[in-house]
Amino acid sequence: MALFLKKYLINFIFLFLAFALFQKVIWIKDFFGMRTNYIEILYNFTVNYNGVKDIPFHFKMLFIRNILIYPFLAAIIWMFLLEKAKTNTIVIDFFEKIKDLKFINIVTKISFKLLLNFKVYFLISLFFYFQKLDFFDFILVNKDLKNTKQLYYNPNNIEFNNPAQKKNLILFFTESLEYQIRSLDLKNPIQKIDDIKGNYINNFKHAPATGFSIGAVVSSQCSVPFYPAISMNLTLFKKNELMCLSDVLANYNYEQIFYITVSGDFHLFGNFNKEHSLKVIDKNKIVEDGLPKERLTGWADGVHDDDFLKHASKKIIELHKSKKPFNATIITTDTHFPYLISPRCKEPVKLSKNKKEEYFNKIVRSYRCSSEYISNFFNELEEAGVLDNTVVVITGDHTMANKKEFTISESLDRNIYFKMNNIKPFLRDKINHFDIAPTILDSLGFLPPDNSRFGFGVSALRDDFDYKSHYEKVMDKKIVSDYLIHELFNTSQ
Numbered sequence: 001m002a003l004f005l006k007k008y009l010i011n012f013i014f015l016f017l018a019f020a021l022f023q024k025v026i027w028i029k030d031f032f033g034m035r036t037n038y039i040e041i042l043y044n045f046t047v048n049y050n051g052v053k054d055i056p057f058h059f060k061m062l063f064i065r066n067i068l069i070y071p072f073l074a075a076i077i078w079m080f081l082l083e084k085a086k087t088n089t090i091v092i093d094f095f096e097k098i099k100d101l102k103f104i105n106i107v108t109k110i111s112f113k114l115l116l117n118f119k120v121y122f123l124i125s126l127f128f129y130f131q132k133l134d135f136f137d138f139i140l141v142n143k144d145l146k147n148t149k150q151l152y153y154n155p156n157n158i159e160f161n162n163p164a165q166k167k168n169l170i171l172f173f174t175e176s177l178e179y180q181i182r183s184l185d186l187k188n189p190i191q192k193i194d195d196i197k198g199n200y201i202n203n204f205k206h207a208p209a210t211g212f213s214i215g216a217v218v219s220s221q222c223s224v225p226f227y228p229a230i231s232m233n234l235t236l237f238k239k240n241e242l243m244c245l246s247d248v249l250a251n252y253n254y255e256q257i258f259y260i261t262v263s264g265d266f267h268l269f270g271n272f273n274k275e276h277s278l279k280v281i282d283k284n285k286i287v288e289d290g291l292p293k294e295r296l297t298g299w300a301d302g303v304h305d306d307d308f309l310k311h312a313s314k315k316i317i318e319l320h321k322s323k324k325p326f327n328a329t330i331i332t333t334d335t336h337f338p339y340l341i342s343p344r345c346k347e348p349v350k351l352s353k354n355k356k357e358e359y360f361n362k363i364v365r366s367y368r369c370s371s372e373y374i375s376n377f378f379n380e381l382e383e384a385g386v387l388d389n390t391v392v393v394i395t396g397d398h399t400m401a402n403k404k405e406f407t408i409s410e411s412l413d414r415n416i417y418f419k420m421n422n423i424k425p426f427l428r429d430k431i432n433h434f435d436i437a438p439t440i441l442d443s444l445g446f447l448p449p450d451n452s453r454f455g456f457g458v459s460a461l462r463d464d465f466d467y468k469s470h471y472e473k474v475m476d477k478k479i480v481s482d483y484l485i486h487e488l489f490n491t492s493q
Contacts, residue, residue: 008079011118015079018121019071021129027066029132033401035211037134043214043231047268055266056300058338082116138228141481148484151473153453155223155243163445166252166325168390170316170381171245171440173217173331174374177396177417180408181367184360189367190417192375196394198419199426201460205415206398207432208477214267216397217331219433221245221276223455227482229489235271241489245437248446249327250277255319257281259312259330262302278329286311297340299333304342305370308332309377320386334370337401345369360406387421391443394419395436427463434474435460456480 028036114120130136142148174193179202182188208225210216215226222244224230230242246256256278264270264282273280283303287293291307298304303311312330319326334341339362347368350361374394381387396416400408408414418431422443431439434457441447442459452462456474474480 008083012075012079014118014122016071016075018118018125019074019078020067021122021125023071024067025129025132027062030404031062033211033403035206035402037211038130038138039209039215039227039231040212041133042228043226043267046232056338079118086116137477138482140478141483142478143483145484145487148473148479149488151470151480151484152224152456152488153451155248155454156240158451158454159448160248160251160441160446161448162252165389166254167444168320168325168386169249169254169327169329169440169444170390170392171220171327171329172374172392172394173213173220173329173397174370174394174417175213175331175333175336175397176400177335177367178399178408179415179417180412181400181417183412184367185364189364190371192371193394193417193419196375196378196392196419198392198394198421201418201420201426201429201431203415203430204395204418205432205475207434207456207475208480210433211398213331213397214269214272216433217269217329218244218272220395220397220436221329223434223437223457225434225456225480225485227485229482229485233489234268235275237275237489244276245440246273246276246278246327246329248441249325249444252446253324255322255324255326257315257319257326257328259308259315259328261298261305261308261331261333262300266300273329278327281311281315297343299336299340302333304340304344305332305334305373306342306344309373313377313380316381316386317384320384331397332370332374334373335366337403339363339366341366341369342373345372347372356406359403363400363406390421391440392421393436393440422461424461426460428460428467430467430471431460432457432471432475434458 028041032040177190177193181190182194188194206216207219209227210219210225215231218224218226218230218234222230222242224242230237246254249256258269258273258278258280260266260269260280260282262283264273264280264284270280270282283296283301286303286308287296289311291303291311295304295307296302298308309330309332312328316326316328319328341362345365347365349365350358352358352361378387378392381390395418399414399416402408402410418436420426420439420443422439424443434455436457438447438452438454438457438459439461441454442452442461447454447459452459452465458465458467458470
């Protein structure tokens, strides 16, 4: 076998890469959901080892098995079979019989040569990879910038108000929280989140490049899509280039914290937030503050939502007592696939011999348990008087990923969950991720009366702008393209 591989090494490499690319697409779409595309792939290539080391061990082993071992074995077997076919008497006799049938003979020989040409396999798989993961969207975009540049309103050009009484902010991201979760069970799994005071926006679709957590969080904070022009330069932008919600609040002396259940290095969450004036509190800090390491059994060996939110509530109450305005941005993970539920959850476990039914029961239980912890968190803050002068936003980062074990039907109107305890009423029932920062800034009193815009977003508390037309354009990935973002931020310089 070693001599065989040595003789045909180059061909083997092309065949292995072909199978690996093909298998990678199939596995990614099956495991991470159909909406996964080139943006998430490129971003994962750009983060360093620290940015991906906290990916769950189970995920890493599945990657090795599906993207390395299976293609390697398939390439060896297929190459061996084809080499044997060259000297197989049945194949030789077949070509002998059809040699007088010129057209059939020519077509068959060409087909056989292509079958033996592993570079062709590689090119076909490369095209398949690019097509299925939307890499062609990266190239085929609208380059007419005359009008599309006007979609972006540079926050650096806004003369923000300086409200006399500054409100606090709690921006709470719940992993994969969408309205259709309510319909998964006769007893609403997220009823306790629904019971928290606030006003809903019911039409909240994914903005471009927000189908995964870091993309959704950055777009919500900075009102820009997480295209490669942003994501591959994420920690290089100066604050006067990419001004985000937290940068505005930092200019008005807010104490700002970002809570994450895993290491702050994961996907560069910590780096991004530090660059934009937030102090990162991750699992390492929570363990340092006394949480036993044995309790790190959550997603990516992280902190479960119950322990996580107990730590966060204590910290927020401390900030409240300091009398300084604060911004606490939080993202939970117990409702992230594969739904590693806290062992302290009191919700009964429903067992089933059917794997799909058991998977579904686990989903429902994870949302019910997490809802309980989120409800307790806000109840503690309300009892401590924290919420009296605090803008609270509870939102999903994105909708739940579609999996072969279970998926919410796309025929349903799927929307990301969004609730806010604003006093001024919403003047529309439609937003995307870009609109979150200006809506929050408006509710906090920072947006000036003559402007409702921030980045690509528009405040949902105003009706002084042609939002319908603007929405259609910023949701179009061919208009709000990576090319446009590159031009706006001069990322080549």
